[in-house]
Amino acid sequence: MSSQSGISAEQELIDFLHHPSQGSQGLRIVTAGISNDFTTVQLKGGYDSLSQLESSLNNEPLYVFIKDLQKNPNQYVFVSYVPDSSPVRLKMLYASTKNTLVRQIGGNSIGKQTLLTDPTDFQDVLKSNDVDSQQGAAVLTESERAEIEISQQQQRMKLGNRKLVSQTDGAPTSLMFDVKSGDSTISELLQSFNVIYCKIDLDTEQIQVMDKSNISGPNQLQILPEHPSYTLYRNGSLDYFIYSCPSGSKVKERMVYASNRLGFINHLKDQDKLEFARIIEIGDPEDLELSLISNSSQEQQKQEEAEEAAARASSSRKFNKPKGPGRRR
Numbered sequence: 001m002s003s004q005s006g007i008s009a010e011q012e013l014i015d016f017l018h019h020p021s022q023g024s025q026g027l028r029i030v031t032a033g034i035s036n037d038f039t040t041v042q043l044k045g046g047y048d049s050l051s052q053l054e055s056s057l058n059n060e061p062l063y064v065f066i067k068d069l070q071k072n073p074n075q076y077v078f079v080s081y082v083p084d085s086s087p088v089r090l091k092m093l094y095a096s097t098k099n100t101l102v103r104q105i106g107g108n109s110i111g112k113q114t115l116l117t118d119p120t121d122f123q124d125v126l127k128s129n130d131v132d133s134q135q136g137a138a139v140l141t142e143s144e145r146a147e148i149e150i151s152q153q154q155q156r157m158k159l160g161n162r163k164l165v166s167q168t169d170g171a172p173t174s175l176m177f178d179v180k181s182g183d184s185t186i187s188e189l190l191q192s193f194n195v196i197y198c199k200i201d202l203d204t205e206q207i208q209v210m211d212k213s214n215i216s217g218p219n220q221l222q223i224l225p226e227h228p229s230y231t232l233y234r235n236g237s238l239d240y241f242i243y244s245c246p247s248g249s250k251v252k253e254r255m256v257y258a259s260n261r262l263g264f265i266n267h268l269k270d271q272d273k274l275e276f277a278r279i280i281e282i283g284d285p286e287d288l289e290l291s292l293i294s295n296s297s298q299e300q301q302k303q304e305e306a307e308e309a310a311a312r313a314s315s316s317r318k319f320n321k322p323k324g325p326g327r328r329r
Helices: 011-018 050-056 088-105 119-124 131-138 142-159 186-192 251-271 296-316
Strands: 027-034 040-047 062-068 076-081 110-116 178-180 195-201 206-213 229-235 238-244 276-282
Touching (some): 011 027, 011 088, 027 050, 040 050, 050 119, 062 088, 076 088, 178 251, 186 195, 186 206, 195 251
Parallel strands (some): 238 276
Antiparallel strands (some): 027 040, 062 076
């Protein structure tokens, strides 16, 4: 999964952070959030005190900038507020956007950085400096910091009762994204159909079977060009998993599909007892190389041809004993 979401801050937010009004308690508190179309980080509001901020919070993630004008008037405490009850896609989106936002605002304007999941935690956010943690983070690249933040988000969910599909954790049945295949399992569906198209419903956070059909060959595969998808194809006795992420896909779709690909594969292996001859990842549908997909008879023929070629090469090899050095006279 990419560690950068491609979302950037609006100029209004950047200007407001550099020239906000002073609160009644000597605090400057500014909140920002990702827009509804997932393209920018927008200014949400300003508050005079932490109690006002706490009363306004809900289960939606936010970026919160807090400046103590008495202790540190030159830098903000930057808080990624991501409640445990927030949707998975928003958690990952906020984690992968954070470093871009900090870079746009300016590293010199940001001091302590922290992640909070409960509104009551804000009362303690100004009590420690976390100097050591910031020094440790300074040696990491932006990509590494984003990956760590995403891993921390996933770890928090793993410790709770909800788990991501991509976290098998030795318990593949505990999935956050339920796999909905109707009245039959995916393994049962493959007994009647040799192609199953799956998608992730971002509203219900489910992996759903959106279509199934029978085709005579891989050249008839109809992979959707509009958004990412998972395609299961049975060619003879061999099963193939195809992950497609078209170039025009939305940022949030790219992230969710990429981060759950491996978990879905593990689920199919563990729950549906499927073994894949090959796992194929492509961008646009036309990128699919049909030569990668063979049926059982073709695979067997290739294996036999390879074995015959190896046998011929072995039998034709002759090792001549090297001549010794000439006798000196």
